[in-house]
Amino acid sequence: MRPSSALNNLRWWFTLLLVLPLLAQAQDPLPSWKDGPSRKSIEAFVAAVTTEGGKDFVPEAERIAVFDNDGTLWSEQPMYFEVLFAMDEVRRLAPQHPEWKEQQPFKAVLEGDHKALAESGTEGMMKIIGATHTGMSTDEFIALSRSWLAKSVHPRSQKPYTEMIFQPMRELLAFLRVNGFKTYIVSGGEVAFMRAFAEEVYGVPPEQVIGTNFASQFQDKDGKLSIQRLPKLLHNDDGPGKPVSIDTIIGRRPILAFGNSDGDLQMLQWTMAGEGKRFAGLVHHTDATREWAYDRESKIGRLDKALDAAKAGNWTVVDMAGEWSRVYPFEHN
Incomplete structure (x- = not known):
């Protein structure tokens, strides 16, 4: 073989060695999920409800997935970020x-x-x-929230709060959308605060963000139109408030729900009470090294009754320490 041919072959193999891992990652929609029970249950569920002609097939219009935010899509320690x-x-x-x-x-x-x-x-x-x-317009409050998020950092990681999101859950949101699901956030957090960042960091548009909300009123002040936020709580979107919001705003019972605490219990129960194949998942905070480890005794994100319900109902409980190869986007696999 001529030297130039040998060199070209060497270059070709070297390029292949570089490209193959990238191709493998591109083909894997859930690269931060280890090949464990939670990943298997997620993939099996999605395959079942999206296979036309299968006994568990669900039309796209009915593929509704709801997610809590605090502790489910991003961290919530040492205190709720909001x-x-x-x-x-x-x-x-x-x-x-x-x-x-x-x-x-x-x-x-x-x-x-x-x-x-x-x-x-x-x-x-x-x-x-x-x-x-409250005491300002919705636009003013969202601008205020974005300004804080842009300049504030988490006290432990020193990373922006919008980088304290769970990479595996972001991958899951994208995976579901590719498979015809409509993804919603249903959280106890205040709705406008979450809308300030949800589309950018999760790919969830404002109209698919549901949360606690205050009363508001339309204002026309010298031709300047605004929606003013009033100091009166309209709806607390936590616990039993979550199914009420889902019923009122979405109008369809979800077929998949993910939470992490007792505040998500009724949303998970409501999801599982419907007909056909359904999925309920809990993020279990078991990683004291990369994140935090807490459940039944925690004052923030307590997971007690919902953990018992998960065991009784055979729901998917994600062991963060054991099943996630990466927790945050800024980590490396």
Whole structure:
């Protein structure tokens, strides 16, 4: 063989060695999922409901998939990210509200008193959310949320919050959409806050984001039109509120639902109570090294009753530590 031919062959093999792994990854829609029970159950379910002529076939219009956000699509420790946003807003707005120095729970936020803040409970947190999420237009609030997300970083990873999303779940969303599913976020988070980033990071458009929402009203101020956000809670999209939202907004019962906590239990139950083949999944936070490990005793994202229901109903419980080769997009497989 001539030297030039040998060199060309060597180059060809070297190129092939570089390209083959890339081709394999391109052909694998779930590269961050290990070949374990959760991946197998997901792939088997999707194959069953998308195979025309099969006994479990579901028409595209009925392929509705719903996902919780906090703890399911992105991390939720050491505190829900939206709460961290609200607390930063309290600090930013404090000069305009001198009374907050003596009013709880605002006083606790300004003084960094975590004990007093915890003692204020859900009522206290709703006061903080109401004060920081209303009294402006929807457009103004979304712009405010995007500004915070653009400049703020997670206290442990020092990464932007929008990089603290779970790469395997993002792959799953894309995999479902390729197979004719319509993917929705159904979360306890405030709807406009999630709409500020959901399309960019998850590929879920605003009209497919459902969450807790405040009352609002149309305003025409000297010809300037806006939707003003009012300090009155309209719907708490958590627990039993999730099936109500699904029924009201989507109008179809999902055939797939994913959550991670007891706040998702009723959504999972509602999904599984329908006819035909169905899928319920839980992200189980078992990875203390790459993420966090918590379940039954956690004050954030407690997974107790839903874990029992999953075992009783043979739902898919994803072992994050054992079944995900990568947790975040910034990690390498």
